[in-house]
Amino acid sequence: DGGITQSPKYLFRKEGQNVTLSCEQNLNHDAMYWYRQDPGQGLRLIYYSQIVNDFQKGDIAEGYSVSREKKESFPLTVTSAQKNPTAFYLCASSSLGENTEAFFGQGTRLTVV
Amino acid sequence: GESVGLHLPTLSVQEGDNSIINCAYSNSASDYFIWYKQESGKGPQFIIDIRSNMDKRQGQRVTVLLNKTVKHLSLQIAATQPGDSAVYFCAENTGGFKTIFGAGTRLFVKA
Numbered sequence: 001d002g003g004i005t006q007s008p009k010y011l012f013r014k015e016g017q018n019v020t021l022s023c024e025q026n027l028n029h030d031a032m033y034w035y036r037q038d039p040g041q042g043l044r045l046i047y048y049s050q051i052v053n054d055f056q057k058g059d060i061a062e063g064y065s066v067s068r069e070k071k072e073s074f075p076l077t078v079t080s081a082q083k084n085p086t087a088f089y090l091c092a093s094s095s096l097g098e099n100t101e102a103f104f105g106q107g108t109r110l111t112v113v
Numbered sequence: 114g115e116s117v118g119l120h121l122p123t124l125s126v127q128e129g130d131n132s133i134i135n136c137a138y139s140n141s142a143s144d145y146f147i148w149y150k151q152e153s154g155k156g157p158q159f160i161i162d163i164r165s166n167m168d169k170r171q172g173q174r175v176t177v178l179l180n181k182t183v184k185h186l187s188l189q190i191a192a193t194q195p196g197d198s199a200v201y202f203c204a205e206n207t208g209g210f211k212t213i214f215g216a217g218t219r220l221f222v223k224a
Contacts, residue, residue: 006156035214040122042202043157043214090156099145099164102212104156 003027006091006105013078013085013112021076021108023091029103030096032074036060037088037107046089049074050096078110086112125221132193134218136186136203143205147212148177148188151200160188160201190220198222 004025013019025032031050035043045058049068063082068074074093078085088109092102126132138146144165149157163170163177163186170177176189186203200217 040216042216045211048211092156099162099206101147101159101162104149104158106156107154109154 004091004093004103004105006089006108008108009106011108011110013110015112016080018077018079019110021078021089021091021110023074023076023105024072025074025093025103026072027093027103028071029093030071031094032068033092033094033102034058034064034066034074034076035090035092037090043090046076085110122216123219123221125223126193127223128193128195130193132188132190132197132220132222134188134190134201134203134220136188136215138184138186138203138205140205140207140213141181141184142207145206146177146179146186147204147206148175148186149202149204149214150197151202151217153199157202193220193222195222195224 007022033048034046036046037043044060046060046064047055047058047066049055052068052071055066055068063079065077088107090107091105094100094102147162148160150160151157161172161175161177163179168179174191178187200219202214202217204212204214206212
C-alpha cells in the first residue's frame with residue numbers, strides 16, 4: 001500500500017547527542033516536510049523540500065538539519081544545538097500542484113533523558 | 114501576519130449530537146482550506162477540503178463551510194460518535210504547497 005512511514009515510533013536521546021529520524025514515502029510525491037508538535041499545540045514547520053538535493057528552512061529550523069538524497073526519503077537530524085528537542089515529530093509529503101493536501105506519517109516521539 | 118486560529122480549544126458533545134468546530138484565518142489570499150483529524154499518538158489525517166470559490170462542501174457526515182467575508186471556516190460533524198474524539202486542525206494554503214496549521218480543537222464525545 002502507498003503511504004508515508006516514520007521510524008522509530010519512540011526515540012530517547014541523551015543530552016548532547018545528535019539523533020536522526022527516518023521518513024520514507026512511496027507516494028511518488030515531490031514535496032516532503034517535517035513538523036514539530038508540542039503538547040496542546042499545532043504543527044510548526046521545521047524544514048521542507050520540493051525536489052531532490054534541495055530543501056528550505058521552515059519557521060523553526062534552528063538546531064535541525066535535513067537531507068534529500070532520494071525522492072522517497074527525507075531524514076531529519078535533531079542536533080545537540082536544539083535546546084528543547086522533546087516533542088512529537090511529524091513527516092508529511094504532497095504533490096507540488098496547487099491545492100493539494102499533505103499526507104502524514106504516524107510520527108516519532110522524541111524524549112531527551 | 115499569516116495565521117490560522119481556532120476559537121475553542123476544547124469541545125465536549127453528547128454522542129449523537131452534531132458538532133461544530135470553528136476556525137478563523139487572517140490571510141485573505143488563502144485559497145484552499147483543509148480540515149485534518151488527529152487521534153492521540155498518530156499523524157493528522159485528511160477529512161475534507163474546500164477551495165475559495167466554494168462556500169460549502171459536504172462529505173460523509175461532515176460539512177465544511179467557508180465564509181470569506183469574515184474569514185471564517187467551520188467543520189460540522191453530524192451524529193457525533195465516540196470515534197470522532199480527536200484533535201481537529203484547520204489549515205490554509207495560499208496557492209503554493211506550504212500549509213499553515215491552526216492550534217487545533219480537541220473534541221470529546223460523551224457516551
